[in-house]
Amino acid sequence: MKCKLCRRDAEQPSSLCTYHNQARDSLNEGYRAWNGAYGGLAWDEYLERIKRNPETGQWVKEVAELMGNNGHD
């Protein structure tokens, strides 16, 4: 099975490839840091900010877009 976001093979049982999986882990971990830093931050707001930021990795942005459409994975 192919990754939902690129042409690489998905890592079973996930539907994402190794890089997008790694990006998803970073995104989830990042949320904990952002939430703590602002003393509470909505998930959607976090995703929006992450997507807008030029320092955010491309794979993270793609996962954020996917999660924004599908809800928190």
Added chain:
Amino acid sequence: MHGVSFVDLKAYQIIKPASVRRNSRLFNREREPRDIQGSEDWVLVIDSSKKAGHTLVVCEKPDAAKRIAEALAQEAIQVVSVEGVTAFRFKNGTESFVVCAAQGHIYAISDTIQERSVYPVFDIEWFPNHLVEKDAEYARRRIESIRRLSEGAQKFVNACDYDIEGETIGYNVLRYACAGQQNSALRAKFSTLTKDELVRSFREAKVAANGNLAIAGRTRHAVDFAWGVNLSRALSQALMNTRGRYRTISMGRVQGPTLSYVVDRDVEIGTFVPRPYWAVKGTFDHAGVRVEANYSKDILWNKSEADAVRTECDNRDGVVSRASVETSTDPPPPPFNVGDLQKEAYRVFRFSPSRTLQIAERLYLGALISYPRTGSQKLPPSIGYRKILNGIAKISQYSGDVGELLAGDLTPREGTQADSAHPAIYPTGESPRRQLQSWEAQLLELIIRRFLSVFGKPVLMERANLTISVGDHDFVSIGRRTLKEGWMKYYGKYVKPEDSRLPPLKEGDELKMIAIDYAERLQRHLPRYNQSTLLEKMEREKLGTKATRAEIITTLINRGYLVGESLEATDLGFTVIETMKKHSPSVISTKLTRDTEERLEAIEMGKEDVTRLNRETLEVLSESLMAMKANEVSIGINLDQSVLATLSTQNTLGPCPVCEAGKLIMIRSRTTHKRFVGCTNYRNGCRASAPLPQRGVIKTTSAPCRYCAWPIIYVRTGRMPWRLCVNVSCPGKAGRRNEVQTVQKRR
């Protein structure tokens, strides 16, 4: 033709069909250089020297041969041409000399089959280069010329560059073109092509005690060829056998780990999530003088923490709780070795490492600097500091600085790295015999300035620290200034003295708080590698040699694995590394490469067995190749997708400014075979198009033209690329167009 020790390892041969062997290009054609007795070229008459027994001097490059002849000749030099190749004949005392040159490697290592569809290949031999490479007719002429000049020679001198590559070149020429003189030839060792040093080196030339350096060089070529040819063929054939598309997908022992560094960094960047942080800054006033200070904790990870600091400090005055001034010294930088020169030239001029090496080679051949491929940071007194400085002093721009240095003690600052063959890079103090190109002059100035600065005194710096306390919170301000310029004076524009002073405050002084504020910031990802930092990483990891590192980076770019000033791996680069990680992880591991490097160094010192290294290389390689062959289909499919994606990126010039929906791409016409620019939205009616230069390599840029927003490209036909807006009607070209029209009208 000339077997190396891999030949006795035929047992490892897995695939070598008899049909391929019979049909191979090499087996069907003559493997010895053609007989040129009937050549119409001017034939060197060496009968007289035959009787006297001339000395044949073998150099690595034609420019070096000329320099050597000029240095040794005591009477007029006779320039002779054999096979269209120039050689120099002259007398020194009663001895007749003929100086000839190779042109870099004129023998190359290759497999005996030379069919790109066949792998693995372990029958590896040395061949004259023209039997291996397409456009290497020069090698045939060089070899034949040297062979004829060697006839009747009584003595041979190897005067190739004294390093592993030079030793390999000299060994091969003496062994194959001069009928086995590699062990009896004298070795002239020099680090500059100046007359004094060349004369000294020939006076002191001796038969080498052992050929370990050449053996190590030849082994390195053999091992690298075995890795490179087999892995590259395995990858290329996977693509060919699966999709019927041929493209050279190269991979090698040093290429692999180097590319993987960039891929790993790209993965870190691609999966990076920046964390927010806060930096608090206070602005104070003391008797009308403004002082800015940062909160003692550089980074606050919580907004609430930053808010608390601001609230607690707002509208409260501060007091200087600590004021200190320290002085420190900064010693001169060490003299350049090749890596340091490449990094500094990149920092200062943005020259790529391979370009710097190329320019440095030219300066060396012009006797303007010492041998550049050195790892040394040492300048022994034997190079003659005073004489070099006196030479440099003749150039007006340096005369003042040199005068000061000559008046003092001449002890250079040296680094820790040493190289048994050559000292650090230094200017010879000789004047150029020709007008230097601007980039040559730039690099020479940098080398001269660095040489001068190593004799300078340490820089004296002052560092002032100020701690301002506001309640329980501390703010810190740091000022730096240069008290004595020392060596910086001699390094000129390449270094800037620091000057950020603090007002003279003492402990207990009170300051009025003007403002306290914080900035919300986000972490930045690690920087991408550029050619300089990647070279530095290779050096640190001991990958490749000082002579080959820059070339490896250039190869990775030329293969389409890396793009951009800040190096980024392409789809193809990623897929190649992913394939290697899956099927042949050892190839991209730093460990294997470093281990091989250490063993090659041991061979140089006569402490390692060549056959053992070869055998073990083939064992690891065989396993990798079998794994790749077993997974050929999946490798081929992945590579195919990446090749297409990479080609598509390489051919895309930018968004179409006409329809604003499509992209402008490079297309090659099926009828005329000419390349041009067209829009991907052609089918929907966009007729944006433009001609392209038909010669040269075109590189895309991400920058649109500031006049018309059409894409800008770089075209490289010669040494320097030129920048071009692809739009023929670009308003930015109006002036140039008018000029052309005026000239045409005049005609």
